[in-house]
Amino acid sequence: MNKDIATPVRTKEILKKYGFSFKKSLGQNFLIDTNILDRIVDHAEITEETGVIEIGPGIGALTEQLAKRAKKVTAFEIDQRLLPILKDTLSPYDNVTIIHQDVLKADVRKVIEEQFADCKEVMVVANLPYYVTTPIIMKLLEENLPLKGIVVMLQKEVADRMAAIPSSKEYNSLSIAVQFYTEAKTVMIVPKTVFVPQPNVDSAVIKLTVRETPAVSVENEAFFFQLIRASFGQRRKTLMNNLMNNLPDGKKHKVIIEEALASAEIDGKRRGESLSIEEFARLSNVLQKALD
Ligand code: SAM
Numbered sequence: 001m002n003k004d005i006a007t008p009v010r011t012k013e014i015l016k017k018y019g020f021s022f023k024k025s026l027g028q029n030f031l032i033d034t035n036i037l038d039r040i041v042d043h044a045e046i047t048e049e050t051g052v053i054e055i056g057p058g059i060g061a062l063t064e065q066l067a068k069r070a071k072k073v074t075a076f077e078i079d080q081r082l083l084p085i086l087k088d089t090l091s092p093y094d095n096v097t098i099i100h101q102d103v104l105k106a107d108v109r110k111v112i113e114e115q116f117a118d119c120k121e122v123m124v125v126a127n128l129p130y131y132v133t134t135p136i137i138m139k140l141l142e143e144n145l146p147l148k149g150i151v152v153m154l155q156k157e158v159a160d161r162m163a164a165i166p167s168s169k170e171y172n173s174l175s176i177a178v179q180f181y182t183e184a185k186t187v188m189i190v191p192k193t194v195f196v197p198q199p200n201v202d203s204a205v206i207k208l209t210v211r212e213t214p215a216v217s218v219e220n221e222a223f224f225f226q227l228i229r230a231s232f233g234q235r236r237k238t239l240m241n242n243l244m245n246n247l248p249d250g251k252k253h254k255v256i257i258e259e260a261l262a263s264a265e266i267d268g269k270r271r272g273e274s275l276s277i278e279e280f281a282r283l284s285n286v287l288q289k290a291l292d
Contacts, residue, residue: 004034004061004064004065005059005060005061005064005089006030006031006032006033006034006037006061006062006064006065007032007034008032008196011030011032011059011061011196014059014085014088014089015059018081018084018085020059020081020082020085022196022197023079025131026078026079026129026131027056027128027129027130027131027132028058028079028129029127029130029195029196029197029198029199030058030059030061030195030196031058031061031062031127031153031194031195032061032194032195032196033194034065036188036190036194037061037062037065038065039188039205040062040065040125040127040151040153040188040205041062041065041066041069041125043151043187043188043205043207044123044125044149044151044207045123046066046069046070046123046125047069047070047120048069048070048071049071049119049120049121050069050070050071050119050120050121050122050123050148051070051071051072051073051074051112051115051116051119051121051122051123052066052070052072052073052074052122052123052124052125053073053074053075053076053108053111053112053122053123053124053125053126054066054073054074054075054076054124054125054126055075055076055103055124055126055128055129055136055152056075056076056077056078056103056126056127056128056129057075057077057082057086057098058077058082058127059082059085059086059089060085060086060089060090061127062125062126062127063075063086063090063093063096064089064090064093066125067090067093067095067096068093070095071095071118071119072095072096072097072115072116072119073093073095073096073097074096074097074098074099074111074115074116075096075097075098075099076099076101076102076103076106077098077099077100077101078100078101078102078103080100083098083100086098097115099111103136103139104132104135104136104139108139108140108143108145109143109145109146112145112146121148122145122146122147122148123147123148123149123150123151124140124147124149124150124151124152125150125151125152126152126153127152127153128152128153128154130154130155130199130201133152133154133155133158134158134174137150137152137162137178137208138177141177141178141181141182141208141210147210148209148210149182149207149208149209149210150182150206150207150208150210151187151205151206151207151208152205152206152208153190153203153204153205154203154204154205154206155199155201155202155203155204156189156201156202156203156204157170157201157202158174159186159204159205159206160186160204161174161175162174162175162178162179162184162206162208163175163178163184163185163186163206166273166274166275166276167273167274171273172232172273173225173228173229173232176228176277176280177225177228178208179215179277180214180215180216180218180277181208181210181211181214181215182208182209182210182211183208183209183211184206184207184208185206185207185209186204186205186206186207187205187206187207188204188205189202189203189204190202190203190204190205191203215277216277216278216280216281217281217285218281218284218285219284219285219288219289220284220288223284223287223288224280224281224284224288226247227243227247227280227283227284227287227288228272228280229246230242230243230245230246230247230250231243231246231272231275231280232272232273233245233246233272235271235272235273236271237271238268238269238270238271239261239266239267239268239269239270239271239272239275240257240258240261240268240269242272243257243268244257253291256287256290256291257287259290260283260286260287260290261283263286264279264282264283264286264287265282266279266282266283
């Protein structure tokens, strides 16, 4: 029986055997520590009834540990050069499917329906390519996929933003979007030394538990997110100024915005970053009706 893929020696052997060279542009930093992988899989609470979607299996380090515990693992890999390697490294596991596709272009819902009909729940578990962390997470959340949760390695800085609370320096529109759909918690801080090559930034693992219904009741989600983006436009400006400058026809609607703020009991002189998700929801529901 081969040693686990995620050891420095075995990883080196595999890379050498296939003459593989890392592509920085694809965010290729492979994990070489089985302890860290075990802990990631523990946090995902995977059982033999769980279907797992992985994004970017690389040479299969995490995939292998997932395959040992899950019912099925389906992984999206963009880099064609990794396909023959994965076929080789994951040959002991008959519950793994690799899809050669950019996950951002994939019909993930269809894949879930086709692959996981016999699973009790579906989790996303990945060591994400850092150049596309936010678009991947937002795609998974905005498509309202039937997921139990998402446990992913990403830049610590992005994890901090996703789990940030109002008025903190990290709180922004990403914090609200993530917390609207999920309960977010940073569960691990990970040193650079467990990757080859080592990334330039610190890493963390975040656990996003998908809510049954969004955190707040919003009548028009598109407007809610437009309002949030507008409110964070220029961080040093007041909420009122940001709304006038960044909402379509904002200046023309000055009075309507002032009235909506008053009726939602929010002071327009506050900064956008001080508003809670509940306050944004209240303002969104009032202002959207007023502008209709
Ligand atoms: N899971 C492996 C590990 O932990 O060692 C590799 C993780 S590495 C950080 C990211 C992986 O994502 C690479 O294999 C890369 O080729 C792949 N990747 C990058 N962009 C992708 C995309 N848009 N869709 C699918 N896979 C992608």
